[in-house]
Amino acid sequence: MAQPFRKVLESGKFVVTAEIGPVKGTNIQKMIDDIELLKPEVDALNVTDNQSAVMKYPSLGGCLLIEERDGEPVLQVTCRDRNRLSIQADLLFAFSRGIENVLCITGDTLKTGDHPEAKPVYDIDSVQLIQLIHVLNSGRDLSGNELNGGVDFCIGAAATPSVNPVEPQLIKYKKKLKAGIDFVQTQAVYELDDLKKFVEHSRSIDKNVKILAGIVLLSGAGMAKWLNENIPGIFVPGNLIDELAEAPKGEGLSKGIEIAGGLIKKIKDEKICDGVHIMAIGREEKVIDILKAAGISGGEK
């Protein structure tokens, strides 16, 4: 995985990234185990940034763990918890320590997190964050001051292909393309027709941006229904929920792995987009099984 992510994106290979979810606390052994396990199998590892507005070990810390182990980290930066000074300072630190990839995201609402009384920041939004990184890449800060030692980040954004109405999302995504991104990691997609439409839209505006389809591991019918009801922008179709529900007791997770693997295989075989981003949410070790189910192994890279 030591190859820079930007090079991997340019190589034209089917790109695989996965997500590391940090611990609440300082016991980072599981994160390290997950990193060691997944590092040889994927092209880069994202580390989430206080995901779902739940306070955790920072993305920056997780990315350092990956970098120190010769992995390729993707720093997730939300606009929720830091103002423009703090974001820039973190990015300078990240680059100085070998972290060269950033995923720019708005950040989930504080309301459903574990510190709902906190003051949200949103000093800048995800589009402005992309622009900010370009400014840093040009050797200056957001106020135009020259940097003593610059940065050169590979920039990613998020997108939500399965949402109704989709037009306002696509307009915002167009702004992200206009601001300039190298890759996009989508919200979980289960309806490949939605993904195809999104890819078509994206490529009609900028054909060079690499699109990695989001794959969230389903652990059973209950989780699928919960996602549909509680996580905006995720839609698990009825036939998949039925498949999960029909799985023998205790086999829901295996079915979920099979579904995720099947989706990835189809996306790869039909060349629907440039790769996948696997979010196993607390079951990081299962990424290996998902890749096996998809017929992809580390050796293939």
Next chain:
Amino acid sequence: MIGQVKKPIKEVLGYLEGKRKIVIYGCGGCATLFQTGGEIEVNKMEKTLVENGKEVLAAIGVPFGEFSCYAPWAIKRIYGYREELKNCDAVLMLSCGDGLQVMREIIEKEFGLVKPIYPATNPMGHMGGGPGLFKEKCIQCGDCELGKVSGICPLTQCPKGLLNGPCGGVRKGGKCEVNPDMECAWVQIYRRLKELGELEKMDEILPPKDWSKTRRPRELEVEPLSPR
């Protein structure tokens, strides 16, 4: 207007613990519309305080239309209450924080008195609408964006204050991630721009907001309005 609600009476009585002689002052502006400090509420507060063993030296209700945060009016009205102010142990304001602090300054500067002054109201911010339902429409950012966003302010209507379109949290049917009862501000803006035939306005990337214009405390100086 400044939306506001009454403070729990227990909290108010807590402030007044150990203070016996009280002056109550209301507001004929927002506090009258929000029924937190109109003449009716001032009278009710007087009754409550008396029931709780206080001596109310003056319960100054303010007629509708007279804002207690406008110093020239407040000075004129409080002027005849010098003795009550001098003798009181505390002043209780049934107004927003502007009204309270303007009155504190008047008492200090015009009467040369330093008196405890307490709020009976929790102000909730700038709101419009009524007569029953009031909604926050404007965060007074000092650099109005409404001309770029079809007359719907995303800094206020979007709980994340996003300037460049919806977040990824929009729910089915275009509802807001944070307040599912509300339509996403950017879905509203999208629909309105579409109807106006100005959808291309949504393509413009708005730059990071200049929040220095909201740096507190802000102040403004205008040519005083001459009495009419």
